[in-house]
Amino acid sequence: MKIDLHCHSYYSDGVLSPSEVVLLAKKEGCDVFALTDHDTTDGLIEAQQQADKSGLSLVHGVEISAMWSNMTVHILGLGVDINNEILQMGLKQHQEFRQLRAEKMARGLGGAGVFGALEKTQAIAKKSMITRTHFAQMLVQEGVCKDMKSVFKRFLTGKKPGGVGGKWAEYDEVISWIHAAGGKAVLAHPLRYRMTNTKVKRLLNHLSGAGLDGVEVVTGSSSSDEITLVSQWAKEFGLSASVGSDYHGWSGQRVRIGHLQDMPSANETVWRDW
Structure with missing residues (x-):
């Protein structure tokens, strides 16, 4: 199966409409696909309508910014109920x-x-x-x-003219919103936070202690060595593995929906229970 659980539409910072993203996912051969716009689920109704027409299995998702140790990280909510009041109040x-x-x-x-x-x-x-x-x-x-x-x-960034610090909810609160909506909480792109490997492991330790369900082992820009490393961390912290391209459709972005390296067979996947 071809699975991609991290993509964006123009409801956040993607280029395409939800319908266009779903059609592209279908064209690229995806069997299971998630739309995960930043801090909003507003594009999912349109995406679901197109997915039903296209015969594509759509996972309702969202990518939520969260604070950890005064830093911003991104936590995906996968398989969420978009009508859940707690989630929508947080968003x-x-x-x-x-x-x-x-x-x-x-x-x-x-x-x-x-x-x-x-x-x-x-x-x-x-x-x-x-x-x-x-x-x-x-x-x-x-x-x-x-x-x-x-x-x-x-x-x-930082103290530059347009730099404004994040004031997002804390990571444990964000995880609780996702769980209230019946979803799985997955840390997005763990190697993209400008942290040392030691610090990323501390992040995973804290988030898994707060109920994190999974981590993106395979991303659209992962190298084989990075996949092996994050796969090992997933097992170490008892986390399910996820895959996602983080497709936006920006000009010059080389990432393609569904074109991801294979998941290591040793990992339990976040979609296993679905």
């Missing part, structure tokens, strides 16, 4: 923070000579949610930076 809290953050980022960029940043960025975002990626796309489009990487380096 609403994050959506409100995202709006405040966008306004602060725009003010910071204005101080650096990038005027009308919020309006220009809103014109790029197809829905109401504005993410750092949308600001980055705007700065590239305006010719302020040559690519997304240089935008984050110069403008959108």
Whole structure:
């Protein structure tokens, strides 16, 4: 089976509509697919309608930002009930923070000579949610930076003009929202947090103690060595293994839906009980 449990639509920072993402997943040969937009489940009704037409098994998902040790990490909720009140109240809290953050980022960029940043960025975002990626796309489009990487380096992190610290819910609270909605909580892309391996293991230890169900062992950018390493960590902390491309559809992104390396056979998978 071809499985991809981490993808985005334009309801967060992806390029395509939920329907288009589902059609692409079907075209790429996926059997099971999850739409996991940042801090929102709003695209899932449209995605489900298209999945039903296309004969694709859609897992209802969401990618939620969370705080751990004053750092932001991302926890996927897979197989969630999108009508669950506890989950939706938590997501609403994050959506409100995202709006405040966008306004602060725009003010910071204005101080650096990038005027009308919020309006220009809103014109790029197809829905109401504005993410750092949308600001980055705007700065590239305006010719302020040559690519997304240089935008984050110069403008959108730390004490840079558009840098605004995260104020997300703590990791244990986020995990509790996912479980309240009947979902599995999975740490996304564990090797992408600019942490040493020792620190990642401490992260996994804390999150597994709070009820984390799984970890992404295979991502769209994983090397064979990285897959082996995270596979070992999954077994060490009693976590199920998951796979996800983290497809967004950005120009120049080499990641493709469903085109992932094989899962090590020794791991129990997050989808086993489904």
